[in-house]
Amino acid sequence: MQQFWTTLQTRHSELFSALWVHLQLSLVALLVASAIAIPLAIWVTKRRRVAEFILQVTSVLQTIPSLALLGLLIPLVGIGSAPALIALIVYALLPIFQNTYVGLTSIDPALLEAADALGFSKWRRLRKVELPLALPIIISGIRTALVLIVGTATLAALIGAGGLGNFILLGIDRNNTSLILIGAISAALLAIILSLIIKRLERAKPRTVVISIVTLLVLIGGASGVQAYQSRAETPIVIAGKLGSEPEILINMYADLIKEDPKAQVILKPSFGKTTFLFNALKHKQIDIYPEFSGTVLESLVKNPVTGQHLTAQATYAQAKALIQKEDKMTLLKPMAYNNTYAMAVRQSDAKKYNLQTIGDLTHFPNIKAGMTLEFIDLNNGLKGVNKVYGLNIKAKAMDPQLRYEAINAGEVNLVDAYSTDSQLKQYNLVILKDNKGVFPPYQGAPLMTDAFAQAHPAVVKALNRLAGKISETDMQAMNYAVNSQHKQPSVVAHQYLTTHHLLAK
Structure with a gap:
């Protein structure tokens, strides 16, 4: 706990910066998704087949793994905030559209008939009757989308968009629990606070909701404009x-x-x-x-x-x-x-027991259990090259770079890939096997x-x-x-x- 508070104190400025980026990404994505989903749901209330089709499409979009979606977007829009925002908007569409559609189509028909009897136009009936009655369900969908967005936005750090995911990724990479907790707790608190704020809009009038949205847009746009101006100036x-x-x-x-x-x-x-x-x-x-x-x-x-x-x-x-x-x-x-080339490493005890000095010596290393990064497994100059050149048939489980070190330290695997300058080689007393046939290129x-x-x-x-x-x-x-x-x-x-x-x- 002491380490957690020390880390928090030393990185508080980074935390505020990451929190602001995370907040911007989340709110902009939520507003854009709402601007798309709510009018679309209103339009299809009398078009059931179209509504069902859109529900199917948005459901399918939400099943696409976030990393896969980000990977597909990078060639089209580059990296940074743009692909992150598009992905977040895609994931937010379903709950907002679905709740808006359900809220509007579940209104008691007698109330709609009463509005028609009073001579309300379609626009006035929507504004005075339908939206106020459906608003609690619509807001509930927006809250669901918000929680989803805030959680998914942590992955934005993988493509350079920043946010609280930076703390989580850095913590995983350095095996630093404090950094992981700071990122995770901050994201959870942000989701809770924003959700409670939006909940207060359930009983508000539609005009109040619109004014709140416009105010929020002005604040975010103004702050972003100042940042952009400063960046251009400097x-x-x-x-x-x-x-x-x-x-x-x-x-x-x-x-x-x-x-x-x-x-x-x-x-x-x-x-x-x-x-x-x-x-x-x-x-x-x-x-x-x-x-x-x-x-x-x-x-x-x-x-x-x-x-x-x-x-x-x-x-x-x-x-x-x-x-x-x-x-x-x-x-x-x-x-x-x-x-800083690739390497293959074993525990010091295994190296001594089986006289393992080179990669070729793995031929007499029994019961190999390998844990390696997906990149190394897939490279021609990685595991594929090792198996081909040394006549081995090593099959490895794909693991996160840091987790593979924890796995070999815990005895869950007995062979890992590494970079020759990794600090974990020293930390866990691992032995690098010599690549005497030159599979790994210079790095x-x-x-x-x-x-x-x-x-x-x-x-x-x-x-x-x-x-x-x-x-x-x-x-x-x-x-x-x-x-x-x-x-x-x-x-x-x-x-x-x-x-x-x-x-x-x-």
């Missing part, structure tokens, strides 16, 4: 990083080096998402720089690379740099020294940016190139350990390395 350099402690350490190093120029404005976006999310964000100019690896460029980002066993680090980088520039007009700056980290940005910011390029040839694998693993196990701030760890190695001018 023209900051946006640096993003993938999930994990290592990317966050690196982007903080980038920021420290760039900010030696007093005029430079930098915005950091840690835990921005997976490789494809960041690459698409760079393409769409939603970010300016992110740390990438030479091996990842060849494996996932370019077409027809010349790959093969025992490809040197220099050859891998040269090919990655040339192809990414030719195909996507991007610049991969000079790489750092360490090679040297370097800043990736567009050619246009590099040409427009030569001072940034010069500053970031100070990291070229720096940071050993031991250094990186130690820094990851400081963040993940000793719970030090990535910004502090990054700055300490730069000052210790005299990479900052001041």
